[in-house]
Amino acid sequence: MIKCVVWDIDNTLLDGVYLESGEQPPPANPVLLGVLHELARRGILQALASKNPPAVADYVARLAGLDFAAAECGWDAKPDALGRIAASLGLADAEMAFVDDDMLERAEVAAALPDVLVLTPEDAAEAASWPQFNPPVVTAEARRRGQLYAERSRRQAAAGQFGGSRAEFLRHIGTRVTIAQATAADLPRLHELSVRTHQLNSAGEPLTEEELDDLRSSAGHDVITVRLADDFGDDGLVGAAIQVARGQPPDVSVPLVMMSCRALGRGTLDALLAWLCRSAAGAGAARLHVPCRVTDRNVPFRLALAASGFRAEPGERAPDGRVLFSRPLDRDLPAVPEYVLAPGEP
């Protein structure tokens, strides 16, 4: 499934060449602009990569009336520009498409990044009907994704100006993490998170809305949601955990933790893990277990586990083969930051 389309500008999104058009820059290509809006509506991110001065990105954003998730406008090779876009959005090459009218640029990207879907503008004009561009679920969060990434670039610019530590910055920008029990209205987004999250996902297994609803309604499990907002914007529902309900001390098990990569670097996963520890300790548990499928993509999740004091015994596996990370709850609990709100918590 394609999660981001990276567009060239000259003779692709624009009907002409930006720097060769004198006073009045060229107009947008109406067909491709329509495709771009349709794909954005489906929650697919839109980004720019162009050999042009940076000002071209603002010009195209105004023409398109849309916030681009990332823009790499400069004189670097296209594969380098795509690599930076993929890294900044937390995407794999196979989740990216690249549209360019220039055969050499396409060839260069295809050779350097063989997993990227490389398209001519003619291909792109009909791509909206292709299965790779038709995500099965489109939630409100997904439709707002481009805007959320634009808020993120403003946040990152502010972080670059800020002198103190990351924790001080998160407080400075009014970070708010809200933890609550899942409701029926959360199910489509929870399903989407289970499908789309890889870097911050302990299980790597999609759950249907029905499965999630069963877990939510069962007495044996708690489905816990995490929302994230700050002064730059509201990211909405970014993560969740499924916890085997208390009642069997001394241990509590959390078979699923998942979080959008938008929350990376924003203290949210650490806050959730700290809250889960405090909550289990408060219920009298002696250890918290997080069974984790160890993959090369969820290294960021393992980093969060390590930072929160979780460890695995190398030989110790859960029945389904996952590695059992756990930590004791009687000492050195990670601190729950004061910006974590948990209304309705007992």
Next chain:
Amino acid sequence: MTATADQVAAELRDVLAEVTGRDELRAIPLATPLFGGGVGLDSLAGTLLLRQVQRRYGVDVAAEDLNLDSLETLGTLAAFIAARS
């Protein structure tokens, strides 16, 4: 060329300053913890650090160290890399 742990640590200080945006990390002692107080590495900065380590030294820390114990301090990470690169 084999890098010594001291050389690796000197380079890691620069990498840490870059991935966290905090210049003061260019002067931290070897015993500084990477998680928690000290460097305060989170999953984003940690991932960027491990990518740089793999690119510079060819050492895949995450693949070789399940619990990421090598990230305990600057000194333990430098020693882990120097022993493998």
